Each structure stands twice: as structure tokens, then as C-alpha cells.
Amino acid sequence: MPYAGTCVVAAVLVATEPYTFVSRRVEAVEVDLGGIPGDRHHGLTRPAGSREPMYPRGTPIRNRRQLSAVSVEECAAIADGLGLDAVLPEWLGANLLIKGLPELTRLPAGARLLFPSGAGLVCEGENRPCRHPGEVLAALHPLYPEREALPVRFVQVARGRRGIVLSVERPGRIAQGDRVRIWLPR
Numbered sequence: 001m002p003y004a005g006t007c008v009v010a011a012v013l014v015a016t017e018p019y020t021f022v023s024r025r026v027e028a029v030e031v032d033l034g035g036i037p038g039d040r041h042h043g044l045t046r047p048a049g050s051r052e053p054m055y056p057r058g059t060p061i062r063n064r065r066q067l068s069a070v071s072v073e074e075c076a077a078i079a080d081g082l083g084l085d086a087v088l089p090e091w092l093g094a095n096l097l098i099k100g101l102p103e104l105t106r107l108p109a110g111a112r113l114l115f116p117s118g119a120g121l122v123c124e125g126e127n128r129p130c131r132h133p134g135e136v137l138a139a140l141h142p143l144y145p146e147r148e149a150l151p152v153r154f155v156q157v158a159r160g161r162r163g164i165v166l167s168v169e170r171p172g173r174i175a176q177g178d179r180v181r182i183w184l185p186r
Helices: 072-082 131-140 147-158
Strands: 007-014 024-026 028-031 045-047 060-062 067-071 096-099 112-114 120-126 164-170 172-175 179-183
Touching: 007 028, 007 172, 067 072, 072 096, 072 147, 131 147
Parallel strands: 067 096
Antiparallel strands: 007 024, 007 096, 007 179, 028 172, 045 060, 067 164, 112 120, 112 179, 120 164
16 A cells, blocks of 8 residues: 655765764765665674574674664654754764655654666665764764763654664665655555
């Protein structure tokens, strides 16, 4: 069942530097079944971490975090909640910035994001906030009141607004300006 709203890719981003999760904007990407080639989250598998306590840390598991998406509207709400002028998707390590879906984080697991090229991504669930983006925000805002508390404040304010993680179901091109069709699971 398709989502009735109109969504558009406002930005495409990649994180290619090995020392940081912070992403940078590009015009377009070609996704394969492992995600975005060259991106730090690319791969069919990844090592289990703190989010998978049921497995020993480092155990290879299916990569459900190949890409992440945030919305323009939720980034603005996070910025407002933190008293900042803006929270950019780069600072969150996002791969896609979506405009026109103000409650992107509420998409259910199994929802599909479909692109004009035929590329299809599957929502694997909410991208739960962690302290790392808050640490980036603290470094970028040295005059922020109680700057040392910003990582914890980010987690509190971003909860339910941090976007989603996705896996690639069908390879293809994703570009800035693409219209996105959302198919919801029954």
C-alpha cells in the first residue's frame, strides 16, 4: 500500500573516511546489495556490537544498517529541541536526507523506499540515537551552554526523530532530487 505523500531526496551523503562516521554530500550513488560501495556501512554482513547483546561482540551478522536516512523536518525538530540553528545530516552520519516525510522515524520495519531508477530500500527500523552525533555537535558548537552535556541531551531530544536504518533490496541509482515512493507493509 503506497504512502500518499510526496517525498523527495533532499541530499545524498556518503561516509568514506575510516576515522569518522560524519558523511559528506554527493550528487548521487549507485547502491548494490551491500549498500553504497565505499561507504563505512557497506557490506552484506557486519560485526555484532552493543545493539546486539544476544551475540558475542564481533560475531558476523546480517547488515541491516547498510544506509541511514533522516528527514529535513526531524533534523529541524532536533535542532529546535537543542536550541541550535541547525542539525545537518552530515553530523548524524546519514546517507539520505528526505524532505516531505516529517515522521520518517515512525515508518514501520518492512516499509519500502522506491526510487525512479528502480532502486529499492527496506526500512529495518528506527536508528536509535547514540552519543556520537552529540559529541560532533559539541565539537562544532564550542559556545553552547553546558557543552559537555550535549551528547546526552542529543540522545534525549533525538529519540523518536533520529531517522531509520535501511538495507538494499534492489540495486540502482539514488540521486538528489529523486521522488521517493513509500510502500507500507500490510
